[in-house]
Amino acid sequence: MTAPTPRTPTDETFWRERRICFLTTLRPDGTPHLVPVGVTYDPETRIARVISSAGSKKVRNVRGAGGSAHVAVSQAEGRRWCTLEGTAVIKDDPASVADAEQRYAQRYKSPRPNPSRVVIEISVTRAMGTAKPAGWT
Numbered sequence: 531m532t533a534p535t536p537r538t539p540t541d542e543t544f545w546r547e548r549r550i551c552f553l554t555t556l557r558p559d560g561t562p563h564l565v566p567v568g569v570t571y572d573p574e575t576r577i578a579r580v581i582s583s584a585g586s587k588k589v590r591n592v593r594g595a596g597g598s599a600h601v602a603v604s605q606a607e608g609r610r611w612c613t614l615e616g617t618a619v620i621k622d623d624p625a626s627v628a629d630a631e632q633r634y635a636q637r638y639k640s641p642r643p644n645p646s647r648v649v650i651e652i653s654v655t656r657a658m659g660t661a662k663p664a665g666w667t
Contacts, residue, residue, distance in 0.1 A: 553588055
């Protein structure tokens, strides 16, 4: 059995460094829908954000769950990994979309124009992995 990977100062940047993440939502039949996405995470509010088109399957899955849904976002690099779980809601007001686009641009690049863009906003309730953000035990 290997010892747990110790926390390092780079754990604090793990959710700011550019890398592809994965979002898991549940389809109406309960099976998982896993897709690559860009995710931003705010450690102060414990909110993760994914920008998407309003008609995407991931957005429909969240909306179809009664307006909020249990979801997970995850990323990995070598032995470092982290999964954030929480409750997602869809935000489509201009202020929320603009805020999410600005956060996305800081981590990745400016998103292409999309008039049907919405935000999947995840209130994180659990963090797991070897590179958890500060404040999670």
